[in-house]
Amino acid sequence: VSLTAAVSNKSFPAKFKFGTATASYQIEGAWNEDGKGENIWDRLTHTNATAVKNSDNGDVACDSYHKYKEDVRLLKHLGVKVYRFSISWSRILPTGFTNKVNQPGIQYYKNLIKELLDNGIEPMATLYHWDLPQPLQDIGGWPNELLADHFANYARVCFKAFGDSVKTWLTFNEAKQTCQQGYGSATMAPLIKSPGVADYLCTYTVLKAHAKAWHIYDDEFRGKQRGRVSTVVDSDWYEPASNSTSDMEAAETRRQFTFGLYANAIFLGNWPQVVIDRVDYRSENEGYAKSRLPKFTKQEIDYIRGTHDFMGFNTYTTSLVCKIEEPTFNETDYEFDMGSNAFQDPTWEATNSTWLKIVPWGARKFLNWIKNTYNNPEIIITENGVSDAGLLKDDARIHYYTEYLSAILEAIHTDKVHVSGYMAWSLLDNYEWLAGYTEKFGLYHVDFSSPNRTRTAKKSVDFYKKIVATHCLVDKCVTSGWSLFRV
Ligand SMILES: O=S(=O)(O)CCCN1CCN(CCO[C@@H]2O[C@H](CO)[C@@H](O)[C@H](O)[C@H]2O)CC1
Numbered sequence: 001v002s003l004t005a006a007v008s009n010k011s012f013p014a015k016f017k018f019g020t021a022t023a024s025y026q027i028e029g030a031w032n033e034d035g036k037g038e039n040i041w042d043r044l045t046h047t048n049a050t051a052v053k054n055s056d057n058g059d060v061a062c063d064s065y066h067k068y069k070e071d072v073r074l075l076k077h078l079g080v081k082v083y084r085f086s087i088s089w090s091r092i093l094p095t096g097f098t099n100k101v102n103q104p105g106i107q108y109y110k111n112l113i114k115e116l117l118d119n120g121i122e123p124m125a126t127l128y129h130w131d132l133p134q135p136l137q138d139i140g141g142w143p144n145e146l147l148a149d150h151f152a153n154y155a156r157v158c159f160k161a162f163g164d165s166v167k168t169w170l171t172f173n174e175a176k177q178t179c180q181q182g183y184g185s186a187t188m189a190p191l192i193k194s195p196g197v198a199d200y201l202c203t204y205t206v207l208k209a210h211a212k213a214w215h216i217y218d219d220e221f222r223g224k225q226r227g228r229v230s231t232v233v234d235s236d237w238y239e240p241a242s243n244s245t246s247d248m249e250a251a252e253t254r255r256q257f258t259f260g261l262y263a264n265a266i267f268l269g270n271w272p273q274v275v276i277d278r279v280d281y282r283s284e285n286e287g288y289a290k291s292r293l294p295k296f297t298k299q300e301i302d303y304i305r306g307t308h309d310f311m312g313f314n315t316y317t318t319s320l321v322c323k324i325e326e327p328t329f330n331e332t333d334y335e336f337d338m339g340s341n342a343f344q345d346p347t348w349e350a351t352n353s354t355w356l357k358i359v360p361w362g363a364r365k366f367l368n369w370i371k372n373t374y375n376n377p378e379i380i381i382t383e384n385g386v387s388d389a390g391l392l393k394d395d396a397r398i399h400y401y402t403e404y405l406s407a408i409l410e411a412i413h414t415d416k417v418h419v420s421g422y423m424a425w426s427l428l429d430n431y432e433w434l435a436g437y438t439e440k441f442g443l444y445h446v447d448f449s450s451p452n453r454t455r456t457a458k459k460s461v462d463f464y465k466k467i468v469a470t471h472c473l474v475d476k477c478v479t480s481g482w483s484l485f486r487v
Helices: 040-047 064-078 103-118 147-162 175-181 198-225 245-258 260-267 273-285 298-304 334-338 360-373 395-413 459-470
Strands: 017-021 082-086 122-128 168-173 228-234 237-240 311-314 318-323 340-343 379-384 419-425 444-446 455-457
Touching (some): 017 122, 017 379, 017 459, 064 103, 103 122, 122 147, 168 175, 175 228, 198 228, 198 260, 198 298, 228 379, 237 245, 237 360, 245 260, 245 334, 245 340, 273 334, 311 360, 318 360, 360 379, 379 395, 395 459
Parallel strands (some): 017 082, 168 228, 228 311, 237 318, 379 419
Antiparallel strands (some): 318 340
């Protein structure tokens, strides 16, 4: 199918908000400046450097701590309405605890927020984008349910310090990566390998932490500040590898173990039933005294349910799913709990990240699944983007955005999914976790070999700027309102 045939000629609603997204550890640098405390990515990259490609670290990254005014100039040039960034917990609370508040850290984010507002750009702040203060990891990290209270106290400090200007808050970015990769498969800091055990304990704490923060905002700040709080959930879209009943069920089970594990308690109440059933069943057969899945009390279920003002949704790619024979019970693994294999069709277009294939129809299906599963919530796409090796003539990125934005337009207009915003990942090439600086997601190229960290617009900047200005992917868009054609 030629590109043009696939591109939607519908337009994004007038009130639709375009933006870009970044995260503190990936762009800020200044890892130990002005009183900032050590976080788990500082610890990992300084003590286990070879875990990261080329032993790259975020000590300087894009140096946005010093160059944030330049970053805001780039946002202004793009014409975006919103900028999604994350707050570094250890810059605000160096030990993670509220007994030490770091004023220069508070001031940095106040300066960034003021620069955004002075340029007519709305700040959208994520409280936690994976950079846990090391002292909290030293007491067990997210599997320690006491962290729910420490996170809630940190959230209160942020609501108080920034809530007069920040009206859209996200508690956690992709808690799945924090839990399944950080404490399960050891493919994210703090690189703990405890699949099927610590990952569920992490999720249990994170859901309670999110709910406490939401209730603090609802009880103590919403009346005065009139903002909104939610969380960001991510996953691949899981498509059955065949239309056999077993593959269809396996795909739905996998959606519940990945996306549902983080969304169900907040949008419907409690863990997904299939998760409870399968983890209890396997735990018993593996000989555990009690299930590996911690259980919410009735009060906790009621406390967590409804703690959302919209849904933050990160979508990148799709995987096929097929049912597997029930694995033997002599090994515990989150993958075995799911009871399926996920893989990608080798004919799908590849990118510079092995896990990321270009599958726009998956994004449309995912949006429809969210609509049908969680009672049609307002969805803000808080991340979507693609990696390459960093060339300036990034036609593949233009292709990716065209295809995904086209799929989103169909979801909005044809499928009536309520999508209200879209943040392109990312404004800048930045630190891509264990891939270091080898996988580039930016609309702007960053020269990491220069102390200036020079930003250079890629070809996709003009492409995205035009879409932000016209709300349209083609030259002439059909608007569904009173005028048939927008001239
Ligand atoms: O193949 S491996 O298993 O060996 C390594 C997997 C690495 N994961 C893949 C999934 N990705 C989810 C999206 O992660 C999001 O998207 C961006 C791009 O990744 C990140 O930079 C953002 O911080 C994150 O919010 C996070 C990184």
